Amino acid sequence: MNPVNFLIGSILSLFPRWLVKPFAKPYVAGETMGVALDHIKSLNGKGFAATVDILGEHVESKKEAHSITMDYLDILDAIYEKGLDCNLSIKPTHIGLDVGYETAKENLFMLLEKASDTKNFIRIDMENTPYTDASIKLYLEALIQFSNVGPVIQAYLHRSPDDIKRLNGEKLNVRICKGIYKESEHHAIQSGSRINEQYLELVKMILNGNGYVAIATHDISLVDATDKWITSNNIPKDRFEFQILYGVPMGGKLEELLAKGYTVRQYVPFGEEWFDYSVRRLKENPKIITYVLKNMFRS
Numbered sequence: 001m002n003p004v005n006f007l008i009g010s011i012l013s014l015f016p017r018w019l020v021k022p023f024a025k026p027y028v029a030g031e032t033m034g035v036a037l038d039h040i041k042s043l044n045g046k047g048f049a050a051t052v053d054i055l056g057e058h059v060e061s062k063k064e065a066h067s068i069t070m071d072y073l074d075i076l077d078a079i080y081e082k083g084l085d086c087n088l089s090i091k092p093t094h095i096g097l098d099v100g101y102e103t104a105k106e107n108l109f110m111l112l113e114k115a116s117d118t119k120n121f122i123r124i125d126m127e128n129t130p131y132t133d134a135s136i137k138l139y140l141e142a143l144i145q146f147s148n149v150g151p152v153i154q155a156y157l158h159r160s161p162d163d164i165k166r167l168n169g170e171k172l173n174v175r176i177c178k179g180i181y182k183e184s185e186h187h188a189i190q191s192g193s194r195i196n197e198q199y200l201e202l203v204k205m206i207l208n209g210n211g212y213v214a215i216a217t218h219d220i221s222l223v224d225a226t227d228k229w230i231t232s233n234n235i236p237k238d239r240f241e242f243q244i245l246y247g248v249p250m251g252g253k254l255e256e257l258l259a260k261g262y263t264v265r266q267y268v269p270f271g272e273e274w275f276d277y278s279v280r281r282l283k284e285n286p287k288i289i290t291y292v293l294k295n296m297f298r299s
């Protein structure tokens with residue numbers, strides 16, 4: 001990694017917002033719902049499905065959690081009215097899990113009612129390990145009443161094969177990702193190659209069963225390995241999709257997947273809380289900084 005990029009990525013969180021904003025732009029679809037939905041319309045026009053997320057997490061009051069829930073309800077209405085191919089991704093602590101389990105459950109169920117009325121689907125994002133059990137419980141309780149809901153399982157957690165065994169079945173629609181949070185050895189595999197092995201194992205477990213899997217990764221070798229297995233096992237295209245975070249460069253891979261007739265969904269975050277999210281993205285891939293600088297000086 002270029003040491004200058006690495007250094008800029010590391011100190012970015014100390015910079016003022018106006019300075020970080022140009023670097024944030026590729027990763028965040030604006031600050032308002034209207035702008036985000038315009039981006040989603042344009043993605044749909046290029047053949048991509050989307051999942052939309054309001055940036056933010058860990059709200060501390062019932063009132064805030066309710067207000068975020070109302071914003072998500074508005075988005076569901078707008079998606080329906082505009083006929084967009086877009087579902088929702090929601091963090092449990094954004095709709096009140098830190099306030100209390102019942103608060104998050106009440107808000108999630110309100111969203112699922114509306115999502116059912118507007119023929120939509122809600123993905124429950126997975127946060128760090130203090131929230132894993134509660135997030136899976138929310139999913140399982142929701143599944144009793146609703147079918148338009150799915151969890152996320154992180155490939156780096158030791159527990160994940162057991163979780164997939166427990167959840168596997170025709171009702172399962174799960175996103176598999178590597179896992180973004182810093183977790184101890186006690187909870188998570190630390191070796192990158194072992195995480196990739198477990199990732200592939202989890203995908204196989206789901207597809208050897210009856211579930212649907214969203215393969216969420218920017219790791220091209222992993223995309224290729226899953227695609228190879230899917231092809232050689234004649235897995236039908238309606239059993240899986242690929243997912244990436246909006247703005248992460250994939251060097252033509254997405255268009256290749258679309259050309260094969262696969263569903264490719266982009267995770268589109270928006271909102272006023274873009275700063276922390278963008279700094280995290282830039283730390284993960286400081287190469288972006290060079291692209292943005294080149295573009296800034298070109299125009």
Ligand code: FDA
Nearest residue numbers: 125126152177178179180216217218219243244245267285
């Ligand atoms: P890996 O980290 O090996 O990266 C592969 C390549 O992509 C590297 O070259 C890297 O630089 C680049 N890259 C990866 N991520 C990047 C980024 N964000 N910005 C710029 N470049 C990047 N995690 C979680 O814990 N809970 C969740 O609910 C979700 N949800 C989720 C949804 C979707 C659609 C995606 C794509 C990812 C998530 N994640 C997540 C994040 C996930 O767990 C993981 O941390 C990141 O995607 C990075 O891992 P990769 O699989 O991309 O591989």
